[in-house]
Structure formats: structure tokens, C-alpha cells
Amino acid sequence: MIRKKIMKNKILNIKNLSKSYGAFKVTDQIAIDLNFNEIHALIGPNGAGKSTLIKQIVGSVKQDRGSILLDQEDITDLSDVERAKIGISRTFQVSSIIPSFSAIENIILSLLNKSNKTFQLFKNIKDNNELELKAKNILREIELIENSGMVASELSHGDRRKLEVGLALAMNPKVFLFDEPMAGLDESGTQMMINLFKKIKLNTPILLIEHDMEAVFALADRVSVINYGKIVATGTVDQIRSNELVKDVYLGYEI
Numbered sequence: 001m002i003r004k005k006i007m008k009n010k011i012l013n014i015k016n017l018s019k020s021y022g023a024f025k026v027t028d029q030i031a032i033d034l035n036f037n038e039i040h041a042l043i044g045p046n047g048a049g050k051s052t053l054i055k056q057i058v059g060s061v062k063q064d065r066g067s068i069l070l071d072q073e074d075i076t077d078l079s080d081v082e083r084a085k086i087g088i089s090r091t092f093q094v095s096s097i098i099p100s101f102s103a104i105e106n107i108i109l110s111l112l113n114k115s116n117k118t119f120q121l122f123k124n125i126k127d128n129n130e131l132e133l134k135a136k137n138i139l140r141e142i143e144l145i146e147n148s149g150m151v152a153s154e155l156s157h158g159d160r161r162k163l164e165v166g167l168a169l170a171m172n173p174k175v176f177l178f179d180e181p182m183a184g185l186d187e188s189g190t191q192m193m194i195n196l197f198k199k200i201k202l203n204t205p206i207l208l209i210e211h212d213m214e215a216v217f218a219l220a221d222r223v224s225v226i227n228y229g230k231i232v233a234t235g236t237v238d239q240i241r242s243n244e245l246v247k248d249v250y251l252g253y254e255i
């Protein structure tokens, strides 16, 4: 009974997930989960297997072993496209922004994409008030409403990042998986992203891979540490910062 209740708190539940390339175990019996309204950060040295884990969750890398439950549904055998449809957001390592479209057109395209109605673009766009309203709400949420008419290629780097988050929001996923979203951002850009993530986690939990430790410590409700493909510790920020094993993993780094 109690066990069932605990399970219900998880939007994402990963067990025993493993992937080898030849004899090299990139992810090794990973167990990690994500609660509702939570940011769970995954940290670890370069090459530890973080991006591969995200790819396995997204479905672009097939696991050798293990299971993935999304909202109690087993998605282990679903393709990446099927997983995206039922609520796994793709990471934005490869930008999905169309540079020649305005910010709002990009958001509308993503909204249409979600509802499989891309063909309506240009035909009904002006009439489709509901769609425009939704897009504006997202632009307000990502604080890009003032630049909504700007062509994406002319947006600042930080604003393009916001737009990428907006495109992900438009897909209305059950979980966000972000792989180093702060990479390449300056301090104010990072702070903007931190504020944005704090806001969006209230609706959509986030599994966050991030190198910027200040961002991780500012955002994470829980932190897991991965080293050589294995999760070596999971806990609150304070627990992780005082964990001796974690200090060993990050030898020479201030964490």
C-alpha cells in the first residue's frame, strides 16, 4: 500500500538502465527517478554517461537492459517519436528554432506540431485566435513577449535560449530533460534561465544535467552524481556537498 503511494509520486522512474559500447559500460544499472514539481540534477565528470542516459530516456539510444516508467506507464519499448508524443520533451542540444520565423511564429509552429496540424500554418494563422493566445501566454512565461515579432535569427543568444524553452513548453510535456542548458550563457543569461526553470518546474518536473554548480545548487531539489556510468550518490544539495565519495569524484573541484 505504502509502496504504491510512493510510486505515484514519481513522474519518471528508471530502473537498471544500462548501455555498453563493446565492452565499455557507458551507463551501468542506473536507477533514478523524478518526483512531481521537482528539479533533479544529474552531475558528474565529462564522459560519465550523463548525455547517454538522457538519450536513453528520450529513446534515441536504445538501452541494452532496464526499464523506464513515465507516469506509471512502461515506455521502455517505445520509439523516440512515440515517447515525445506522450510527454518526454527532447533536449535542446540541437536547436529546433527556425531562424527566419519570428519568435511567435516559432511558438505557434511548435503548438501546431503538438496537435499534428502543421499544415494549418499560413492558412489559418491569422484567424486562429486561440492559438495566438496560447503562444502569447508562453511568450509571457518565458519573458519574451516584447520581442515576439522579432525574427529568431535577430534575437540575442539569451533570448534564443528562452525561445528554445518556449518551444519545449509548447509541446506540453510531462517531463523536461535538459542537457547543459546553461552552456554558453553569461551570468545574466544563466540567472534568467535559473528563474525560468524555477517557474516551469511548478508545472513540469525537470531532469537537469548541468556543469554550472551554482546553477545546480540554486535549482536542484535533489542531486544525483554519476561516475563511470554508475549513480554513486543521490541526495539534497546539502547532502551531496558534504558527501565524501562525491568529493572524491570531483577531486580538485570546489563543490
Ligand SMILES: Nc1ncnc2c1ncn2[C@@H]1O[C@H](COP(=O)(O)OP(=O)(O)O)[C@@H](O)[C@H]1O
Pocket (backbone or CB within 6 Å): 021, 026, 044, 045, 046, 047, 048, 049, 050, 051, 052, 053
Ligand atoms: N555512440 C557511441 N559510441 C561509442 N562510445 C560512445 C558513444 N556515445 C558515447 N560514448 C562514450 O560514452 C562515454 C560517455 O559519454 P556521454 O554520455 O556523452 O558522457 P557525458 O555526457 O557525461 O560527458 C564517453 O566516454 C563517450 O566517448
Ligand SMILES: [Mg+2]
Pocket (backbone or CB within 6 Å): 050, 051, 052
Ligand atoms: Mg554530455
